[in-house]
Amino acid sequence: xxxxxxxxxxxxxxxxxxxxxxxxxxxxxxxxxxxxxxxxxxxxxxxxxxxxxxxxxxxxxxxxxxxxxxxxxxxxxxxxxxxxxxxxxxxxxxxxxxxxxxxxxxxxxxxxxxxxxxxxxxxxxxxxxxxxxxxxxxxxxxxxxxxxxxxxxxxxxxxxxxxxxxxxxxxxxxxxxxxxxxxxxxxxxxxxxxxxxxxxxxxxxxxxxxxxxxxxxxxxxxxxxxxxxxxxxxxxxxxxxxxxxxxxxxxxxxxxxxxxxxxxxxxxxxxxxxxxxxxxxxxxxxxxxxxxxxxxxxxxxxxxxxxxxxxxxxxxxxxxxxxxxxxxxxxxxxxxxxxxxxxxxxxxxxxxxxxxxxxxxxxxxxxxxxxxxxxxxxxxxxxxxxxxxxx
Numbered sequence: 246x247x248x249x250x251x252x253x254x255x256x257x258x259x260x261x262x263x264x265x266x267x268x269x270x271x272x273x274x275x276x277x278x279x280x281x282x283x284x285x286x287x288x289x290x291x292x293x294x295x296x297x298x299x300x301x302x303x304x305x306x307x308x309x310x311x312x313x314x315x316x317x318x319x320x321x322x323x324x325x326x327x328x329x330x331x332x333x334x335x336x337x338x339x340x341x342x343x344x345x346x347x348x349x350x351x352x353x354x355x356x357x358x359x360x361x362x363x364x365x366x367x368x369x370x371x372x373x374x375x376x377x378x379x380x381x382x383x384x385x386x387x388x389x390x391x392x393x394x395x396x397x398x399x400x401x402x403x404x405x406x407x408x409x410x411x412x413x414x415x416x417x418x419x420x421x422x423x424x425x426x427x428x429x430x431x432x433x434x435x436x437x438x439x440x441x442x443x444x445x446x447x448x449x450x451x452x453x454x455x456x457x458x459x460x461x462x463x464x465x466x467x468x469x470x471x472x473x474x475x476x477x478x479x480x481x482x483x484x485x486x487x488x489x490x491x492x493x494x495x496x497x498x499x500x501x502x503x504x505x506x507x508x509x510x511x512x513x514x515x516x517x518x519x520x521x522x523x524x525x526x527x528x529x530x531x532x533x534x535x536x537x538x539x540x541x542x543x544x545x546x547x548x549x550x551x552x553x554x555x556x557x558x559x560x561x562x563x564x565x566x567x568x569x570x571x572x573x574x575x576x577x578x579x580x581x582x583x584x585x586x587x588x589x590x591x592x593x594x595x596x597x598x599x600x601x602x603x604x605x606x607x608x609x610x611x612x613x614x615x616x617x618x619x620x621x622x623x624x625x626x627x628x629x630x631x632x633x634x635x636x
Contacts, residue, residue, distance in 0.1 A: 302560030302576040302636075304586035309634045314611070315350035316629035318343075320618045322430070323372035323386070324554075324601045324611065324630075328379060332603075332611065332630070335386065337368035337618065342384070342411065344403075345630065355401060356411035362391045367423055370394075370430025375468060376438045383468075386414070387432045387442060394421035394428050396442060396470065417470030418482075422447045422460040427490040427507070431554065436500045439473050440466050441484070443491025443504060450527035453487050461488045461526065463504060463518060477521035487524040487538065493555035495562060495604075497577060505552035505564050506541075513550040514541035515564060517581055543575055543588055553615070554601035559608050559635055564588075565599035567615060572599055574635070596631070597621050608634055 314332075323335040330347040333355070340361035344353040361369050367389030375383040375398070383398045397414035421429075424447025431443040446453040446461035453461025456478075465473050465484040472482050485504075493505030502518040512531025516524055516539065525538035532540045545552075551568035564573040571593040578585035592599070592612075600615030609632060616627040 301578065301585055304576060306559070306561060306574045306576065306589060307636045308572065308574075308591040310592075311609070311632040311634050313350075313626075314347070314630040314632055315345050315352065316626040318613075318617070318628040318630070320368070321613050321615065321628050321630075322368070322370050322600060322618075323432075324603050324613055325372040325374045325384070326603060326605070326611075327374055330605075333372055333374065333384060334613070334630070335369045335372050337370060338363045340369045340388070342369075342372065342386070350630075353403075354408045356408050358386055358388060358397075358399065358411065358414060360390050360414065361388045363389070365425030367394070367425070367428045370428065371432040371442070373432045373434055373440065376434050377468075384411075385417075385432055385440065387430045389423050389428055392423070393419055394423045394430070394444070395419040396421075396432060396440075398468075417468075418442075418464075418466065420459070422449070422452060422458065424448050429491050431492050431494050433494045435465075435502065436496055438468075440468055440470075441494055441502070442466070443488070443494055445490035446488070446526070450489075453489060453526045454523075454528070456481070456483055456486055459483070461490075462486050463488065463491055463494070463502075465520075475520070484520055485518050485522050485524060487522075487526050487528075489526040489530075492553045493564060495555045495557045497557045497562070498560075499579070503555060503557070503562050505555045507551060508544075508547050510547065512541070512544040513547055513552050514545075515543045515552070515555070515562065515575060516541050540582075542582065543584055545569070545573070545588075549590070553599070554603070554613075556602045556604045556610055558604050558610055561635075563602050563610055563635065565602045565612065567598045567600065567620070570594050570597055570599065572602065572612065572633075596629070597624070597627070600628075605632065608636060610635055 320338040322337040325333045332345040342355045369388045371387040373385040382401045385398045396418040397416045400412035427445030429444035442464045452458045463485045464482040490507040506514045522539045529538045531544045549569045550566045555564045562575040571590040575588045576585040598615040598621040601613040603611040612631045614628045616623045
């Protein structure tokens, strides 16, 4: 309903760029229930700490694949859980939303999101279910159009025939710059019931430091798309800035916000987000200790990560890797500047590119592969959703 309200009332100008990222290959996976191979530590991460206390996660964890919930998905990107546990999955390139039964894996097509213009890394990206879903049945979507990236909400009516269950989009935010790369796209409702969105700088690096632009930022807004009281600047959606391409958002048990971010050639990042902080791009990449910028809590070589979605479970952040083709576990210490121990890698090369990870309650996670997005090597059954048991 509103264009972005930013500092000094400036509305962001659209920006685009034409760059290419590396493609990655996929691999075969273990049978359902098989333990993942021994984890490997990241040589680029923080040093291991002393033994944790009883309220902290163990320094070393584990991952077991419980089952494949469903397969045959086309370019899955955004995933959100409905009350009761069923999943909504968006197809980036087909611009459709499908409901997945959390027990049987059965699929029901809700419908298409009109106005989506898939191209490059753009299309139907993040999904979120309103915290008031029981009353209003609203589903939020972040997507690319011919002119911009935007966020809209759609009413979901499961009583209608399959394929006709989505209402018309009600746009709450438009004018987020689009590009062939770095469109960001992850959205999530936080513990404060406000909507957060991770955006990319579209390859136009200067936008990340320009607080008058919504590109290269984490945005915080009301469910109607308006700035929130308590944002760093009262008339702005900008919550943090200096980001290259944020594709993962999650909150830990202490309600701290974490975000994963693509680096360029050297370091990918996991950041602890504080309102108003500058996370460095394009002036800083990775841990440099530069004045005025916030260093990441953990970093990886781009070949090991290229991170997308993240989730919090069992005291750790779990981070899906695209180019890295692995799931990273980052055990949290409660400190702002370092994890409890070195991050561990699981499922390396077993399922190819990993796009989205979502908490499923307790020690369970949903993990979504991404091999049909034009950058992976699709194998029979791709793409799929796996149920994991983690520690």
